[in-house]
Amino acid sequence: MSLVVIGTVAFDAIETPFGKMDKIVGGAATYASLAASYFYDEVKIVAVVGDDFPQSEIEDFHNHNISTEGLQVKEGEKSFFWSGKYHNDMNSRDTLITELNVLADFDPIIPESYQDCEYLMLGNLTPQVQQTVIKRLKNRPKLIVMDTMNFWMDIAMDDLLETIKLVDVLTINDAEARQLSGEFSLVKAARKILQMGPKYLIIKKGEHGALLFSDDLVFSAPALPLADVFDPTGAGDTFAGGFIGYLANVGTINFNNMKNAIIFGSALASFCVEKFGTEKIRNLSQEEIAARVNEFVTLSQFAIIA
Amino acid sequence: MSLVVIGTVAFDAIETPFGKMDKIVGGAATYASLAASYFYDEVKIVAVVGDDFPQSEIEDFHNHNISTEGLQVKEGEKSFFWSGKYHNDMNSRDTLITELNVLADFDPIIPESYQDCEYLMLGNLTPQVQQTVIKRLKNRPKLIVMDTMNFWMDIAMDDLLETIKLVDVLTINDAEARQLSGEFSLVKAARKILQMGPKYLIIKKGEHGALLFSDDLVFSAPALPLADVFDPTGAGDTFAGGFIGYLANVGTINFNNMKNAIIFGSALASFCVEKFGTEKIRNLSQEEIAARVNEFVTLSQFAIIA
Numbered sequence: 001m002s003l004v005v006i007g008t009v010a011f012d013a014i015e016t017p018f019g020k021m022d023k024i025v026g027g028a029a030t031y032a033s034l035a036a037s038y039f040y041d042e043v044k045i046v047a048v049v050g051d052d053f054p055q056s057e058i059e060d061f062h063n064h065n066i067s068t069e070g071l072q073v074k075e076g077e078k079s080f081f082w083s084g085k086y087h088n089d090m091n092s093r094d095t096l097i098t099e100l101n102v103l104a105d106f107d108p109i110i111p112e113s114y115q116d117c118e119y120l121m122l123g124n125l126t127p128q129v130q131q132t133v134i135k136r137l138k139n140r141p142k143l144i145v146m147d148t149m150n151f152w153m154d155i156a157m158d159d160l161l162e163t164i165k166l167v168d169v170l171t172i173n174d175a176e177a178r179q180l181s182g183e184f185s186l187v188k189a190a191r192k193i194l195q196m197g198p199k200y201l202i203i204k205k206g207e208h209g210a211l212l213f214s215d216d217l218v219f220s221a222p223a224l225p226l227a228d229v230f231d232p233t234g235a236g237d238t239f240a241g242g243f244i245g246y247l248a249n250v251g252t253i254n255f256n257n258m259k260n261a262i263i264f265g266s267a268l269a270s271f272c273v274e275k276f277g278t279e280k281i282r283n284l285s286q287e288e289i290a291a292r293v294n295e296f297v298t299l300s301q302f303a304i305i306a
Numbered sequence: 307m308s309l310v311v312i313g314t315v316a317f318d319a320i321e322t323p324f325g326k327m328d329k330i331v332g333g334a335a336t337y338a339s340l341a342a343s344y345f346y347d348e349v350k351i352v353a354v355v356g357d358d359f360p361q362s363e364i365e366d367f368h369n370h371n372i373s374t375e376g377l378q379v380k381e382g383e384k385s386f387f388w389s390g391k392y393h394n395d396m397n398s399r400d401t402l403i404t405e406l407n408v409l410a411d412f413d414p415i416i417p418e419s420y421q422d423c424e425y426l427m428l429g430n431l432t433p434q435v436q437q438t439v440i441k442r443l444k445n446r447p448k449l450i451v452m453d454t455m456n457f458w459m460d461i462a463m464d465d466l467l468e469t470i471k472l473v474d475v476l477t478i479n480d481a482e483a484r485q486l487s488g489e490f491s492l493v494k495a496a497r498k499i500l501q502m503g504p505k506y507l508i509i510k511k512g513e514h515g516a517l518l519f520s521d522d523l524v525f526s527a528p529a530l531p532l533a534d535v536f537d538p539t540g541a542g543d544t545f546a547g548g549f550i551g552y553l554a555n556v557g558t559i560n561f562n563n564m565k566n567a568i569i570f571g572s573a574l575a576s577f578c579v580e581k582f583g584t585e586k587i588r589n590l591s592q593e594e595i596a597a598r599v600n601e602f603v604t605l606s607q608f609a610i611i612a
Contacts, residue, residue, distance in 0.1 A: 220605050
């Protein structure tokens with residue numbers, strides 16, 4: 001049984017008020033698979049890179065027990081490249097460059113060894129490609145988590161709605177939930193989105209935490225207040241990877257386990273933003289993760305005697 | 307022993323996307339004292355109104371066991387009047403009219419019977435007047451909670467800083483915390499503000515809940531996700547009143563009790579926004595409050611097995 005992660009594996013150039021990195025490895029599948037690898041042993045990537053992608057980086061996936069059999073390397077082509085600059089408040093950013101390169105005609109290949117997929121993480125990507133992956137799996141996974149963004153709502157809403165129908169969990173941010181539903185109230189937005197297919201909706205609110213909705217249940221998870229956010233790139237992907245990795249490890253899908261999964265995902269995301277790119281989430285110990293999760297417990301738990 | 311609340315008792319005209327109220331009773335002291343009255347029996351108001359303020363409204367304070375001995379009624383003058391219009395998102399509003407009237411030269415009178423004040427709630431008001439109240443109390447109260455707003459930071463920062471020095475708990479919103487400290491990170495903002503005098507800082511984040519800081523401790527309280535926010539007027543005052551009322555009832559001031567106080571304050575505030583003005587918080591039962599607090603428990607509690 002395995003956890004398959006599809007998404008981008010790419011180069012990023014990032015500028016934040018704290019500094020500048022010219023070309024570092026990023027991409028949704030990179031962040032999500034690294035995060036998931038701390039909770040689950042059988043993580044497998046589906047992605048595409050060019051021949052400019054360093055072998056050492058592929059080996060680092062293997063060091064995290066992540067299978068790269070589904071990572072296509074296109075000879076004579078270049079990897080996807082994104083460049084962005086964060087504003088001083090770190091809550092908004094400008095995209096400076098987007099070079100699709102190999103991503104322009106990405107046709108995801110699912111190796112036979114991936115057909116044991118039990119948990120599927122659809123990282124942010126064209127909804128059409130996300131859907132293709134679901135269709136190429138012979139058995140419907142036990143749990144499909146889909147991340148997406150406003151960009152696809154702008155240019156591919158029909159495809160997006162078709163893909164959303166097929167998944168169990170959708171993760172988007174609060175502005176995206178409002179855009180997708182046309183409702184300002186997140187409670188009303190959630191009700192509408194849960195009618196679109198997913199059984200669970202996670203609304204990510206950045207420094208304000210996250211909300212989990214399912215039927216009439218709601219859970220509010222805090223974000224860890226941080227003195228310095230060094231680089232927010234990949235935090236949402238890391239959250240999603242930690243979330244599904246935790247659930248794959250636990251094995252039982254229910255609302256209570258989802259709550260914990262959100263706390264573990266948030267803990268991983270809180271590490272992610274402390275350094276540039278994937279630096280921090282490449283070298284975490286289980287002790288560090290447990291201590292960080294404990295901070296979330298201290299942060300949010302209270303005891304009211306009724 | 308008593309809980310003294312100082313602030314405005316006033317008329318409001320409010321327009322929201324849900325409707326319009328021409329002249330209803332509002333004011334920080336009104337909301338805060340009503341909220342506190344659900345937890346503590348000895349609530350006493352210090353405020354000023356004109357002779358246009360209806361006797362029936364004063365009687366309603368008495369019905370909530372709130373003493374109005376410190377409520378000055380100025381003959382031949384008019385009560386403070388505020389008129390505002392909320393935008394569609396309910397997160398921002400325009401002030402249409404502010405008529406200070408009796409508030410222009412408000413000189414707070416502390417009746418002798420208020421000198422047993424153990425808990426002091428300084429509702430949003432000129433920092434100079436807030437300070438006068440502290441000085442006119444013969445004994446320093448056990449707990450002083452101060453609410454303020456960006457307006458005083460803009461026009462009376464020196465007075466504000468002097469008053470902040472004298473209080474135990476400061477409640478402001480996130481934008482105000484950033485303005486007061488000059489720091490974007492709320493963690494850094496809190497560190498700086500805690501150096502200014504208060505032992506506790508509460509940062510109110512509206513629909514995102516609230517943060518409590520003290521020394522190196524942090525607590526993150528959720529807000530109840532609501533389908534409809536009918537009228538946000540007075541929610542912060544209601545929060546503060548519920549907060550200090552709960553603490554007065556418990557009697558022991560420490561971080562854990564403050565956490566619970568924030569949950570009770572948030573519960574009261576969540577009622578406040580469900581109707582126009584004070585309508586909802588005038589007629590709450592203890593059962594309703596307990597059930598609402600229970601919603602906060604369900605909303606935010608999780609069980610991670612380490």
